[in-house]
Amino acid sequence: MTEPIPATSAARPRRRRVLKAAALTAGAAALPLSLGGTATAAPAPQFLHGVASGDPIPDGLVLWTRVTPTPEAVPGSNTGPDTEVLWQLATDRAFTQVVASGTVTSSAASDHTVKVDARGLKADTQYWYRFTAAGVVSPVGRTRTAPAADAALTHLRLGVASCANWEAGYFSAYRHLAARGDLDAFLFLGDYIYEYKSGEFCARGTVVRPHEPAHEILNLADYRTRHGRYKTDPDLQALHATVPTIAIWDDHEFANDASSTGAENHTPATEGDWAARVAAAKQAYFEWMPVRPSIAGTTYRRLRYGRLADLSLLDLRSFRTAQAKVGSGDVDSADRTITGRAQLDWLKAGLSASDTTWRLVGNSVMISPVAFLSLPDYLLRPLAQLLGLPAEGLAVNPDQWDGYTHDRRELLGHLTSQGIRNTVFLTGDIHSAWAADVPVEAATYPASGTAATEFVVTSVSSDNIDDILKVAPQTVSLLGVAAIEAANRHVKWVDLDSHGYGVLDVTPEQVQMDYFVLSDRTKRDATSKWTRSYRTRSGTQKIERVWSPVK
Incomplete structure (x- = not known):
């Protein structure tokens, strides 16, 4: 291409x-x-x-x-x-x-x-x-x-967000990003809209503000109407009018757990042809979003910030094979792909040819491996609900790169064999915040080394673990956090409960993600506060905690 x-x-x-x-x-x-x-x-x-x-x-x-x-x-x-x-x-x-x-x-x-x-x-x-x-x-x-x-940039700052569900709350995260006045661009990592019918996925079971249309969106008129409803939000309008937007899609711009052949939230017998639904969703997306498609029907493309950084933006829905069944063992099959052959070759070639200090990758689902078997059942079940998976036997999330390990091994092997350093994955999707090393081999980490690093931002408004459990944040879920970090040593931090956004600061010396959380997504005037910061220093391929945000 x-x-x-x-x-x-x-x-x-x-x-x-x-x-x-x-x-x-x-x-x-x-x-x-x-x-x-x-x-x-x-x-x-x-x-x-x-x-x-x-x-x-x-x-x-x-x-x-x-x-x-x-x-x-x-x-x-x-x-x-x-x-x-x-x-x-x-x-x-x-x-x-x-x-x-x-x-x-x-x-x-x-x-x-x-x-x-x-x-x-x-x-x-x-x-x-x-x-x-x-x-x-x-x-x-x-x-x-x-x-x-070829400009010699010394600084880049991006607002970063994902997973904005209209019915689950207000978009205060956008208001706070718009008010900063120091952002170079707004990076959105997927789930700009949600396809569900009214009341199906909202704030702890409560509709804060109703969808339009009220039914699940299926055809072109439906997707256009849903996009139009979102674009009436004053906080969203303020952010779009303040800085340029760089966006990719994930599954809910189409339907939950979408692949090239179908979706968890699509029933052909009653909802029609999947290809027709995807075509309608894509047409509405390109009509309503300020993005430039690289080729017809996709959002993967590469943007450049002088000699400081380039940003490879991925489309991980259009070309992927259907998700493997939990526990089937198919996640390791070479016949399965999350990127498609052409996109993976394009990504590898771009990473090899890059002459910038940093290689950023806009990545809609987590690439870092995560094992969940250590979680107690009362946390495993709501996590499976959040991920749209069966509660029993959940070892990995097959909707993430964990479900497509052959592609991941090829990509990480390329980074290590070619000596490509300073690669940072920027991710959404999972309604939680993470900071992690991307290990060459998770089982032997840290001895096997790291291929990259990853920052995951939480949801703007979509339910997360404490919402599904209907408990106070940072209470029950803390046990899950401890279990995840113990079983996944490359994961340096995870927050399963908060709603908010990130601010990514890039300099020749380091890339730092500052995480911000909202006081209450159901309140239009929700406040925002800094909660954590992590960075990766140039040449290290490792995540480390920082004790204050970048000023």
Whole structure:
């Protein structure tokens, strides 16, 4: 495949305030006279879902918004007239220095979403952007192009999150990330939306705010409607309008435990063809997300941050074979893959060719091996429920790289045989926070050495162990933490209970993840506090604790 396009930002942007849309102005043709004899103007279009940017490269950016041309043209409705939309990029928030602009047509064919791949821009430059339709101006967003590929960067800071379930709580994590003012980009590692019907997976069994549609999403209209509901969240809108987004998908953008041939949460007899459902989910995703697909239908691509770091972004759902049955022994089969042959070859080649100090890998499911047999039954069962697995006989999670050990051995063997160092996996999915060495052989760690390191961020709002058990956080689960760490010596820390996000700080000397937790995901005004930090120093391939966050 063609080498995907690099991206980044160098200096950190200052805190910004999203500008509210200008007052609605008459821009549509008049309707017939009313019975009272006065003219009734057609409703003006609106920008109800915010603005976003993504995948910055040295000379370009992806810009996104959605136009609601008429009140009935809601997401998924497949109605509403075509609307001409003007986009503008300026070097100042007042738009006195517009440097790029153009027009694009919003139509029902794309659910009235607008995506512009703006090119010809200056590297490492802050821009402001906005859209206008029929005289109505969108909120204003701020973004930044990447530095030149050979730029000598000394610093990169990413906000990192995953697993945001609308029904389980508010997106306070996004609000706190948006308010920082020091992020170069927002990295989202999967499960941006959830496919479940209302009430099926929520906050300890309680719906904090209902899904739309209320039923499980299955077709294109459903997925568009669910994405549209998410994009009405003010905290999500604020974050997207503040920094560029870099995103990959995991399973819930489709259905739980998705693979190339089906999913745990898909029944063909009653829910139709799996390939048709996936096609609908992917179409809606690319319509509603500010991402640039590297090839049709996938999100794997590579972005670059000068000579400091490159970021390989993986698609671990489109090409994987179905998960092995628990206890079957099939996890070791060479016939099974989590990446697909082409993607694994692409990843290995990119890691070998990399000339940056750090090789970051956006990875939706854990690559570090984790054995769960040491857990007591009362913790094993809720953990299996969280992972969507049978409670009996759970030794490994076959939805993670643990279920595809041949691919993992090939990848880690490549890192060690080629002497590739400073590889850091950045992971979501498991609704818990982890910091771990990625061992060459878990059974003989640490003697066998490490191939990489891994930071896993917890969920923004999705249930974790204490929620499933309906107990106070950091109580019962602490026994599970002790058992996991005792049975997996390469795991340096795990938090099974908290909701929150991470902030990844990259310098030539080290990569550090600061973990932040929310006070209460069910409260719109939830506070955030730092809880732990871990880092890996250049050349060490090892995780170590740090006693304060990066300032």
